[in-house]
Amino acid sequence: MSKNIVERYLVLKNKYRNYDTKYALKRMQAFRLATQELSRKGYEVALELLGSINFGIVDPTSDVDCILLLECDLHKDQGSCPHHCNNLTFVKAEISKFVTKRLAPESFNIDYLDSINLKYVEEKIRTETVLGDETLYCLLFYRNIGRPVNRPLFIPFCDQLEENHDFVKEIIPWASEALEGYLNTNQHRMSFNKYNERIRARGLSLPEGLQQELQAYMEGES
Numbered sequence: 001m002s003k004n005i006v007e008r009y010l011v012l013k014n015k016y017r018n019y020d021t022k023y024a025l026k027r028m029q030a031f032r033l034a035t036q037e038l039s040r041k042g043y044e045v046a047l048e049l050l051g052s053i054n055f056g057i058v059d060p061t062s063d064v065d066c067i068l069l070l071e072c073d074l075h076k077d078q079g080s081c082p083h084h085c086n087n088l089t090f091v092k093a094e095i096s097k098f099v100t101k102r103l104a105p106e107s108f109n110i111d112y113l114d115s116i117n118l119k120y121v122e123e124k125i126r127t128e129t130v131l132g133d134e135t136l137y138c139l140l141f142y143r144n145i146g147r148p149v150n151r152p153l154f155i156p157f158c159d160q161l162e163e164n165h166d167f168v169k170e171i172i173p174w175a176s177e178a179l180e181g182y183l184n185t186n187q188h189r190m191s192f193n194k195y196n197e198r199i200r201a202r203g204l205s206l207p208e209g210l211q212q213e214l215q216a217y218m219e220g221e222s
């Protein structure tokens with residue numbers, strides 16, 4: 001039962017993804033180029049984009065919610081860098097600057113909801129101390145609900161965690177609860193209505209069944 005909600009969410013997300021707007025695609029590309037630019041400067045970063053872009057429905061003013069994944073040697077022993085971390089501050093500013101410049105005159109906010117230090121993740125996996133680690137739970141959770149930018153940087157870690165049966169056994173109930181919390185926020189419900197409105201406004205009709213599926217999904221989760 002609890003596994004179902006995650007599966008239903010993924011199915012729905014993939015169906016909406018077919019409606020990718022040109023704004024969503026342009027944004028994905030801008031973020032991709034920003035991570036490449038940072039890599040040239042010696043900073044390895046990746047992102048999980050959440051919110052409307054995750055469903056492919058974006059207009060030029062939609063804000064971007066994202067999770068930042070970075071490699072920080074200064075805070076190897078912490079799942080996420082403290083707010084004052086120089087590396088964290090620098091890459092956030094660089095990404096925002098690059099993306100904003102590239103997509104001008106579109107204007108929108110980029111909110112970094114969380115960050116994960118991949119050096120910490122790497123060390124946990126290397127020392128086989130992954131069980132019970134909330135940072136690692138979050139990494140896999142974000143991977144499932146987000147839309148990745150520079151996926152090759154961190155996907156080997158996700159694969160290794162998913163191959164660990166004890167870890168997977170732990171994370172399923174945790175992830176289901178986290179997903180229910182995420183979906184039950186009013187903001188998320190409103191977002192779905194907004195997506196549907198935008199699809200209709202562009203003259204596309206929702207495929208038969210998608211509407212019912214959404215309905216059943218929203219009602220069936222509690």
Ligand SMILES: [Zn+2]
Pocket residue numbers: 072073074075081082085086087088
């Ligand atoms: Zn740091």
